[in-house]
Amino acid sequence: MNLSYELSDLEELTSNVKQIQDDMLEEILKVNANTECLGRFFHGSTDKESFKNNVPVVIYEDIKVYIERVANGESSNVISGEPITHFFLSSGTTGGKRKIFPVNDKYFEKKIFSEDLRSSILSKHINGAKDGKVVAFLNTRPLSKTPSGIPVAPLITSFIMSDYFKKRSSKCYASPDQVILCTDNNQCMYCHLLCALVQREEVVSVFAPFASTVIQAIKFLETSWKELCSNIRSGHLSEWITDLGCRDSVSVILGGPNLELADLIEHECSQKSWEGMITRLWPNIKFVQTVVTGQMSQYIPVLEFYSNKLPIISMNYASSETLLGINVNPLCKPQDVSYTFLPNMSYFEFQEEGNNDEIVDLVNVKLGCSYEVLVTKHFGIYRYRLGDILQVTGFYNSAPQFRFVRRKNMVISVFMEVTTEEDIMKALSRARVVLESSRLILVSFNAPVECCCVMEESFNALYRGFRNKDDSIGALEIRVVQEGTFDYLMEHFISEGSASASQYKTPMCTNSPEVLAILEDRVVARFFSDKTPPL
Structure with missing residues (x-):
């Protein structure tokens, strides 16, 4: 990879945003103007002005019927002027409903470009970022x-099983491809950890799509380290690893018995505190790369605890619908991450929050304002509401930079107030202070009773007002669930085929009767605020 070449691409892209975006929209309209889904809105002219005036802003339910027609066998031309070769399956763990999105190889090509650019930026800021092994918690x-007959799978599975992944060098990963391709979550995770431990001196970074996956890996290690040490000490892989690809490839990495390494790992893992365990087990590690924005920000304190405050780098902003942006300042605090939009990924428009009348182009967003993203791409999605609310934090050349604020519909309304995902995250952050004073860590929502009042005090003024007025809103309740409940919830989503372990995101809010029943069935204690929050 030519580092200077990749970084010059970034400069060119971010310096010519308007032209690149205009050219992209022109190309999209030229290719797709005669499709049934898009063509019905045009009356002879397919220029940008006609697009803006005639094509409506849509949500998934508006285009679902067209997507399903192609999935059921009709021509791709129903929605796309280009062949549809894959459908990406959203996890459904954020918005509550699974969706399928049409794509073709252009998505994978853009993903490769984005990964090369990400690697170049990391190498610029971190010496030796590419000189060792990456513990990549990936699975399918x-x-x-x-x-x-069109393949349908989550984004990560689709990419890993594509020729694009197979053609890329996987020597940088601590785990062989056969482990990444394993579809059994437990066997895959066990083999990832075993390979990482055996090659501990070579590991320079940890990668996972989401922060929750890193935490899952550490929790898995907490319950499996004795068996892992036994495998390393004997030089033989546990018999319950029955996936032949895993057995053969991991046995090669395991090699013969290594008593010294087994004793070292056993010594570290048997300590009472696991603080800094990532750096204790992998002494040459330089950073952890994973998404820690949005609902994943709740895991930042836990990651810092286990990693001895290594740089936690959130590089990419992507979704099942499209790739969007990249973090050009990887060493910023994880709480301060902004993503620079890449104009060659899709055609982007923005609707200012609270103003449904005005939709602006990428180059016309205003500093400090919050917007919902609208996406138009080459295959089957036009002026689609992504559902993400972003705030403009700055510019890199002429490319806007955005901070992820929240999902649009992730709100709770008990009476007339609106409590957003961001409000909940802020309340959880304050609740952590209470726990940390007692040398405890908040993982997900398993909070003790003393957090109730602190959380209510952190909610917005409207909530606090209704809470104090005529019992319009009752006392906040925290329900403590059995240990492992959120792992069980993840297994539920995975077992029903809606997500892979590496793509799963624990829902911040849910109104799913099935999910609520799972949580309610595992409640072990209930606590309420014992006072109203101050106005």
């Missing part, structure tokens, strides 16, 4: 197909 789920 079984691939399925639509009635018409």
Whole structure:
């Protein structure tokens, strides 16, 4: 990889945002103007002005019927002027409903470009970022197909099983490809950890799509380290690892018995405190790369605890619908991450929060304002509401930089107030202070009773006002659930085929009766605020 070449691409892209975006929209309209989904809005002219005036802003339910028609066997031309070769399956763990999105190889090509750019930026800021092994907690789920035979899977599974992944060098990973391709979550995680421990001196970074996956890996290690040490000491892989690809490839890495390494790992893992365990087990590690924005920000304190405050780097902003941006300042605090939008990924528009009348282009957003993203791309999605609310924090050349604020519909309304995902995250952050004073760590929502009042005090003025007025809102309740409940919830989503372990995101809010029943069935204690919050 030519580092200077990749970084010059970044400069060119971010310096010519308007032209690149205009050219992209022109190309999209030229290719897709005659599709049934898009063509019905044009009356002879398919220029930018006609697009803006005639094509409506849509949500998934508006285009679902067209997508399903292609999935069921009709021509791709129903939604796209280019062939549809894959459908990406959203996890459904954020918005509550699974969706499928049409894509073709252009998505993978752009993903490769984005990864190369990410690697170049990391190498610029961190010496030796590419000189060792990456512990990559990646896995797949079984691939399925639509009635018409088109593969359908989560983004990560689709990419890993594509020729694009196979053609890329995987020597940088501590785990062989056979482990990454394993569809059994437990076998895959065990083998990832075993390979990482055996090659501990070579490891320079940890990568996972989401911060929650890193925490899952550490919790898995907490319950499995004795068996892992036994494998390293004997030089033989546990018999319950039955996936032949895993057995053969990991046995090669395991080699023969290594008593010294087993004793070292056993000594570290048997200590009472696991603070700094990531750096204790992998002494040459330089950073952890994973998404820690949005609902994943709740895991930042836990990651800092286990990693001895290594740099926690959130590099990419992407979704099942499209790739969007990249973090050009990787060493910033994880709480301060902003993403620079890449104009060659999709055509982007922005609707200012609270103003449904005005939609602006990427180059016309205003500093400090919050917007919902609208996406138009080459295959089947036009002026689509992504559902993410972003705030403009600055510019890199002429490319806007955005901070992820929240999901648009992730709110709670008990009476007439609106409590957003961001409000909940702020309240949890304050609750952590209470726990940390007692040498405890908040993981997900398992909070003790003393957090109730602190959380209520952190909510917005409207909530506090209704809470103090005529019992319009009752006392906040915290329900403590059995240990392992959120792991069980993850297994539920995975077992029903909606996500792979590496793509799963614990829902911040949910109104799913099934999920609520799972949580309610595992409640072990209930606590209420014992006073109203100050106005």
